[in-house]
Amino acid sequence: MFKQKFSMITGAVALAALALTNPMARAADGPSDPQIVGIVLAADQVDIDYGKIALAKSKSKTVREFAQRMVTDHSAVQQSVTGLAAKLGVTAADSPTSDGLKSGARDITAKLNSLKGKEFDKFYIDNEVSYHHTVNSAVAEVLIPNAQNSELKSALEGAKPLFLKHEEHAKLVQSGHSKMAHQ
């Protein structure tokens, strides 16, 4: 149990650390536009990969439908962000945040690959709730305020409801799933 929680926390640490940075320090130390694009693409890809694992492993219809939605929606965002970056001439750049996201995802992926059945479903959905929550905070508190290009800023504003609705959806599945587990 502790290991599971620790693993989830590790996965979200990079974004959480960014979101909790002192607001005064953000303007000077915040991510550049190329780094913001890199962070969004990394965050999206991480969730697509989790979704693909869930589609391959989960037997729960609800979990599989949720996972398919994550793959479909985040793939659409990937396409949109890649297209916008090309239009703006911005090349995605790595940053400590995107690197942290990727390394955190390696731990979560290992955990997902090691679990089966209801344990897998629970860990996947719990992680989706916390992951989207952390991404929501980072988008609102760090990425949007630091975006310099107005079109990039506006695209991030537009992506906010997607992450919020995904978090709500994950919570819905989480609550339904816990009920099923207790029946």
Added chain:
Amino acid sequence: MKLAMMFVLAALAFPVAATPEGPKTHTVLITGFRFVPEKLEVNTGDTVIWKNADIVPHTATAKKFDSKGLDQGQSWSYVAKAKGSFPYICTFHPTMKAELNVK
């Protein structure tokens, strides 16, 4: 003369005002993971068009109707034949909720 003119004008104006309105078409835009407007009241026989402006697919689904998946830019129309209140959701994003009221 003035009175006669007034009658003529009144006669011209009255049929327009008195004619029952025909079926109307209403549009619900799906944007930013919301149905806009979230509450829509229509008359029986009116047509409601849902148009998805988001980059991800959505549905408008109630017990009485189901648009199925609508990609960005796609629309789906429904003729409101039955009276009643129809709460609906996007089945892909079930926390997206709205309501259609047919008078």
